[in-house]
Amino acid sequence: MKLSIRYYGDPILRTKAKAIEEITPEIIQLAHDMVAAMVEYNGVGLAAPQVGHLLRIYVFRDEWLTENGQYELGHPQVVINPVLTSPSKDTETMLEGCLSLPNLHVKVTRPKKIHISYQNLKGEIIEQELEGFLARVNMHENDHLNGVLHIDRAAPKDRNAIEAGLQKIKQQYPQTV
Numbered sequence: 632m633k634l635s636i637r638y639y640g641d642p643i644l645r646t647k648a649k650a651i652e653e654i655t656p657e658i659i660q661l662a663h664d665m666v667a668a669m670v671e672y673n674g675v676g677l678a679a680p681q682v683g684h685l686l687r688i689y690v691f692r693d694e695w696l697t698e699n700g701q702y703e704l705g706h707p708q709v710v711i712n713p714v715l716t717s718p719s720k721d722t723e724t725m726l727e728g729c730l731s732l733p734n735l736h737v738k739v740t741r742p743k744k745i746h747i748s749y750q751n752l753k754g755e756i757i758e759q760e761l762e763g764f765l766a767r768v769n770m771h772e773n774d775h776l777n778g779v780l781h782i783d784r785a786a787p788k789d790r791n792a793i794e795a796g797l798q799k800i801k802q803q804y805p806q807t808v
């Protein structure tokens with residue numbers, strides 16, 4: 632089923648998602664539909680609340696710059712019931728975007744490394760140490776499962792600088808409420 636994106640202003644983006652108790656065929660279908668939507672919208676990550684489902688699942692793909700200056704994308708990954716722990720004290724500040732806040736980028740400071748434990752689509756528990764872009768994208772998507780947006784983590788002056796852009800999104804993009 633084709634999924635539509637929920638945009639900034641939609642209260643679902645501010646609601647905590649529920650754990651997935653069992654990986655049913657419906658969950659597998661949702662994961663596939665989310666990957667399709669992420670690719671269609673040219674994103675590097677998409678969490679279930681962004682497509683109207685309050686479930687603890689997100690999809691993402693790695694992204695890196697090649698020697699000849701092109702961006703390359705990795706295989707889409709599915710993350711279910713993630714638990715992020717042991718953030719590094721070292722932090723990094725980078726511009727972040729979000730499919731629910733189109734055409735808007737803001738600097739966000741996050742730990743450089745983090746530990747993740749999650750289930751894959753087969754229900755296997757995966758443990759990984761994440762670093763750099765992979766750590767960042769997983770922290771961004773995990774935030775969505777808790778009703779948190781990247782703009783919440785921006786420095787006050789950067790948050791103020793995008794206020795007009797946020798209001799524009801509310802006016803230009805459809806709200807489902």
Ligand code: ZN
Nearest residue numbers: 728729730731
């Ligand atoms: Zn996002």
